[in-house]
Amino acid sequence: QVQLVESGGGLVQAGDSLRLSCAASGRTFSSYAMGWFRQAPGKEREFVAARSWTDTSTYYADSVKGRFTISRDNAKNTAYLQMNSLKPEDTAVYYCAAAHWGGASAQSNQYPYWGQGTQVTVSS
Numbered sequence: 742q743v744q745l746v747e748s749g750g751g752l753v754q755a756g757d758s759l760r761l762s763c764a765a766s767g768r769t770f771s772s773y774a775m776g777w778f779r780q781a782p783g784k785e786r787e788f789v790a791a792r793s794w795t796d797t798s799t800y801y802a803d804s805v806k807g808r809f810t811i812s813r814d815n816a817k818n819t820a821y822l823q824m825n826s827l828k829p830e831d832t833a834v835y836y837c838a839a840a841h842w843g844g845a846s847a848q849s850n851q852y853p854y855w856g857q858g859t860q861v862t863v864s865s
Contacts, residue, residue, distance in 0.1 A: 743767045743839050743854050750835060750859030753827055757863070761822040763837030763856060774843030775813055775820040776852055779833035779861075789835070790822060791845040800845040805831075827863045834858040 749761040763775065776791040790811040791800045799811055810823040820837055838852035846852070 745837050745854055745856035747837050747856040747859040750861045752862045755828055755863055755865050757827050758825045761835055763820040765818045770818040771815040773839040773841055776838045777822045779835045781833040788847040793845040794842055798845045800847055829863045829865045832863050834860050
């Protein structure tokens with residue numbers, strides 16, 4: 742089992758960058774696929790990015806491709822989401838999620854473990 746805590750959210754202007762972090766508990770972080778999802782007010786949670794446990798594959802939503810990068814540091818038990826060229830439509834609560842021995846999946850039901858979320862607000 743793994744526990745996840747996100748940080749790094751905040752209020753930024755359009756065009757700015759932010760890096761979200763997802764700190765994981767436990768000694769087997771390297772065996773977990775990591776995903777990032779977001780939920781804007783009044784909308785359903787949507788997929789943002791994922792990285793497989795093998796660290797060999799990544800997958801991005803079309804809306805963030807080329808602007809966001811998912812990475813991980815297994816030595817620090819931490820996953821990251823680097824967000825560049827932020828847009829007002831990126832405003833949402835961002836959640837990280839984990840799946841043991843998982844692939845880079847866009848399906849939220851493939852991730853049993855979730856963090857509490859961190860707010861990202863992008864002003865125009």
